[in-house]
Amino acid sequence: MKKLLILGAGTAGTMVANRLVKLLDMDEWQISLVDPDPIHYYQPGFLLMPFGMYTKKDVIKQKRDFIPPHVKLIQASVEIIEPDHNLARLSDGTVLPYDYLVIATGANIHPEETPGLGEDEWGKSIHTFYSLEGAETLTKKLRTWDGGRLVVNVVENPIKCPVAPLEFLMLADWFFHERGIRDRVELIYATPLPGAFTKPTASKLLGDLLAQKGITVETEFMVEHVDPVAKKIISYDEREISYDLLISIPLNKGADVVGKSGLGDELNFSPVNKYTLLSDKFANIFVLGDASNAPASKAGSVAHFAVDLFGENFVRYTEGQSLLPTFDGHANCFIESGYNKGLLIDFNYTQEPLPGRYPLPGVGPFTLLEESEQNHWGKLMFRWMYWNLLLKGEQLPLSATMSMSGKWKK
Numbered sequence: 360m361k362k363l364l365i366l367g368a369g370t371a372g373t374m375v376a377n378r379l380v381k382l383l384d385m386d387e388w389q390i391s392l393v394d395p396d397p398i399h400y401y402q403p404g405f406l407l408m409p410f411g412m413y414t415k416k417d418v419i420k421q422k423r424d425f426i427p428p429h430v431k432l433i434q435a436s437v438e439i440i441e442p443d444h445n446l447a448r449l450s451d452g453t454v455l456p457y458d459y460l461v462i463a464t465g466a467n468i469h470p471e472e473t474p475g476l477g478e479d480e481w482g483k484s485i486h487t488f489y490s491l492e493g494a495e496t497l498t499k500k501l502r503t504w505d506g507g508r509l510v511v512n513v514v515e516n517p518i519k520c521p522v523a524p525l526e527f528l529m530l531a532d533w534f535f536h537e538r539g540i541r542d543r544v545e546l547i548y549a550t551p552l553p554g555a556f557t558k559p560t561a562s563k564l565l566g567d568l569l570a571q572k573g574i575t576v577e578t579e580f581m582v583e584h585v586d587p588v589a590k591k592i593i594s595y596d597e598r599e600i601s602y603d604l605l606i607s608i609p610l611n612k613g614a615d616v617v618g619k620s621g622l623g624d625e626l627n628f629s630p631v632n633k634y635t636l637l638s639d640k641f642a643n644i645f646v647l648g649d650a651s652n653a654p655a656s657k658a659g660s661v662a663h664f665a666v667d668l669f670g671e672n673f674v675r676y677t678e679g680q681s682l683l684p685t686f687d688g689h690a691n692c693f694i695e696s697g698y699n700k701g702l703l704i705d706f707n708y709t710q711e712p713l714p715g716r717y718p719l720p721g722v723g724p725f726t727l728l729e730e731s732e733q734n735h736w737g738k739l740m741f742r743w744m745y746w747n748l749l750l751k752g753e754q755l756p757l758s759a760t761m762s763m764s765g766k767w768k769k
């Protein structure tokens with residue numbers, strides 16, 4: 360039996376296990392999936408919890424319900440990978456040898472890396488929605504908060520779902536309006552980027568939308584430390600922004616085990632060929648989802664498109680053929696903008712988001728870079744698709760690579 364070991368049973372690990380079970384001859388392959396946490400989190404739902412749109416039960420399910428019968432799920436943490444010996448060691452001392460390894464250990468937040476951030480005021484005047492616990496605590500806070508200056512700060516890029524901080528601010532604008540206290544709330548976005556978003560057209564359109572909603576953007580703000588007593592964030596170039604309520608997106612890093620095993624960069628993201636997702640260092644290691652350093656968005660949709668293309672490429676590779684450079688960094692993300700509306704962006708490594716219609720050219724029903732109610736319903740429908748189709752490795756009638764049809768070129 361050939362051994363495939365998958366580390367991490369989150370979005371990418373679960374999808375790849377489901378996909379490969381369908382593509383590989385399971386009389387010849389043994390697939391094991393390792394993860395210490397029995398719960399699967401629908402992370403996009405963390406954004407909607409503080410505004411009462413979802414609750415905890417909407418965003419968690421048991422991981423084992425999504426693992427196909429031929430795959431062995433091992434509930435343990437991987438302590439170290441020894442790529443020179445083709446094995447991984449688990450926290451309980453078990454040694455797992457492999458012929459091929461897929462690293463899908465994701466990314467996580469590290470508030471402890473910014474002085475003053477994850478200390479006594481964490482969960483009081485400083486919050487995050489980038490974890491389940493954070494989203495739950497923030498839900499309680501927002502219900503009773505009586506106004507003041509709310510600052511959303513991204514510590515450093517890359518982060519998971521780079522549009523989520525913008526969505527938070529636009530939902531906050533709507534939420535405080537509904538609560539009748541919008542005139543008592545100042546909304547500020549402090550970002551390390553030179554604009555509201557990374558890509559020029561989207562940055563301009565999203566920047567204009569934030570301005571219309573009365574949200575101020577403080578650009579190129581690289582936070583150096585937080586003063587939790589004076590309630591200020593201070594940047595490396597000594598700018599200060601005071602807050603009453605700080606919503607932080609702390610530093611995102613890959614899993615420790617990746618760094619410890621000599622497979623990571625300075626943020627523990629694992630260097631790969633961005634078109635094949637094969638490790639730069641080892642010819643039998645692939646890195647899928649947020650764990651890699653590929654310059655695509657760290658998003659579930661990206662993991663889904665990548666896994667779609669990876670499956671058949673992997674089969675070719677194990678049969679002795681070369682890998683095809685198929686993955687183009689395709690991402691699409693719904694952007695909630697409040698008042699039951701949203702936007703959609705669709706882009707890849709080379710093509711920035713453009714206005715237009717998706718997925719059917721001219722028809723949609725989703726509008727690219729333009730607010731519509733359809734996009735809001737698309738975002739809410741995505742949760743059903745995630746649990747029922749995407750995680751189970753079902754193919755959708757959508758191209759895994761980006762298409763220019765339906766887009767209006769500049």
Ligand SMILES: Cc1cc2nc3c(=O)[nH]c(=O)nc-3n(C[C@H](O)[C@H](O)[C@H](O)COP(=O)(O)OP(=O)(O)OC[C@H]3O[C@@H](n4cnc5c(N)ncnc54)[C@H](O)[C@@H]3O)c2cc1C
Pocket residue numbers: 366367368369370371372393394395396401402403404405406435436437438463464465466488489490519520523614616647648649650657658659660661662691692693
């Ligand atoms: C607030 C928020 C909003 C988001 N919104 C969207 C959105 O609207 N659209 C979208 O497409 N994406 C969104 N995302 C991003 C999306 O959730 C992630 O990109 C996606 O889950 C990445 O999948 P992954 O498999 O790489 O990582 P994960 O799903 O995080 O899984 C990683 C797994 O690895 C396991 N693991 C870690 N260390 C070890 C170890 N040492 N040994 C074994 N297992 C280990 C973990 O337990 C975990 O189960 C959002 C994320 C957040 C936080």
